[in-house]
Amino acid sequence: MDISVVIPTCNRKQRVLLLLQNLHQSIHPLREVIIVDSGEDILTPEDLAPFSGLSIHYLTAEKSVCVQRNKGIRAASGEWIFLCDDDIEMPADYLQKIAEHSEQHQEAGAMSGLVMQWVEEEWKANYxxxxxxxxxxxxxxxxxxxxxxxxxxxxxxxxxxxxxxxxxxxxxxxxxxxxxTDFGKDYFNTPIYGLGASVVKRDWLLHSPYEEVLDRHGMGDNYGVNIGFPAVGVHVLNDAFVYHHREPENRLKRPLQYYRRMLALHYFMKTRQRLKMSSKSWLLWSLIGNILTFIRMRDKHMVRAALKTFWLITWEKNPYYRAAKTNQKIVEPSL
Known part of the structure; x- marks a missing residue:
């Protein structure tokens, strides 16, 4: 596989350097590593010097993970793009396993290993x-x-x-x-999967780019990209994995994450043909289920976020959809 790596980052220098160490140790060769930085704590030539075995291109962009990813994808020259979040830790054989799977499954255009997260004192990808x-x-x-x-x-x-x-x-x-719910044996197919450690055909990503109207943190961004892929969806390998450290720097609080993610889901339902089978009525019904859950949990901040989302969707006041009609970018809905 001819792989270009695209890493969006913002003020997470130490985390990026750890990721570069992983990439430097990768068994599978890499065409290039494209870092798209929107922060103030920039990487210097001295920081990058230990990774002379990698062809590193260092770009800058405005603060928006969607804008950053799209810029890196357009700049890449490889047939395949390794979309890698800056807080990912990967074994040396991760990309090699994906490359071997690609050889055996020519129909696969988007592949990932299991994305492990630290939950309840253990690493999990299956909840x-x-x-x-x-x-x-x-x-x-x-x-x-x-x-x-x-x-x-x-x-x-x-x-x-x-x-x-x-x-x-x-x-x-x-x-x-x-x-x-079906995690298969060697691998499984799914229409939606997190793309933070995925290898995707560059042509697929150019056809289904990241939606730049979303907030700078990109809440819900991978969902919109997945929806634009062919029906084969994403192949997820059970024998390959990465650790997602969920770096707290530059991370939104849970109610605001939920609020913007729900607005993004509604936005994609209105703008993506593939989601026509889903309906606004069912989305609102699901929101009622969430509201009742948050009330039972006595989480007033989540109740407020869900209620405001319900109101905006009901009355067609989604700020993402309104902004997109006037070609605005990087909209930041607030609670």
Whole structure:
């Protein structure tokens, strides 16, 4: 595989240097590494000197992860793009495993390993659904699931809902939410997957670029790119993995993340042909499910975020959609 690496970053110098060490040790050769920096704490030639084995191109851009990624993709010369977040840690054989999978599956144009995150004192990529209530709730409100169904209470209703998800496989719900419950054996296909450690055909990314109207943190950005891929979706390898450290620097608080991610989902439902099977009514219904959950959790900040989202979507006042019609970029909706 002829791979160009694209890394967007903003004031995370030490994290980028750790990532460059990983890339420098990669078994699979790289055509180039393109760093697109929007921060003030820039990388110097002295910082990059230890990585002389890499062909590093250092670009700057305005503060927007979507703008940064698009700029890096356009500048890349490789047939394949390794989209890599700056807080990813990868083993030396990660890209080699993806390259071997590509040779065996010529139809695959977007591939990733499992993205591991530190949750409940362990690294996880599969958040198994063990609560019957959570399963039923997600089914009724057409919400997202991201893990194998392993409910202890295996009553008639649970069995019926489990069979429903088994028939549907990995899919997008009527409300637009991604569902990943089939993790396959060697690999699995899914229409939606995080692209922060993925290898994608450059042509696919030029056809389905990152949406630059979104906020500078790019909440919901990978969803919009996934939707533009061919129906084969993303191949996710079970024997390849990376660690996502979720660096706290430059990260939004949870209510604002949720608010902007929901607005992005609604925006994509209005602008992407592939999401026509999802509906605004189902999205609002799913929001009611979330509001009730946040009330039960007594999380007033999340309740407020969900209520404001519900209001804007109901009355067609989505700031992303309004801004896009006048060709504005990097819109920052506030709570």
């Amino acid at each position: 198994a659904i063990q609560s019957s209530l959570a399963l039923v709730w997600s089914y009724v409100f057409q919400l997202s699931l991201w893990g194998e169904i392993r409910c202890r209470n295996n009553n008639f209703l649970v069995r019926k809902i489990t069979r429903y998800y088994q028939r549907k496989g990995n899919h997008i719900t009527k409300a637009g939410w991604p569902v990943v």
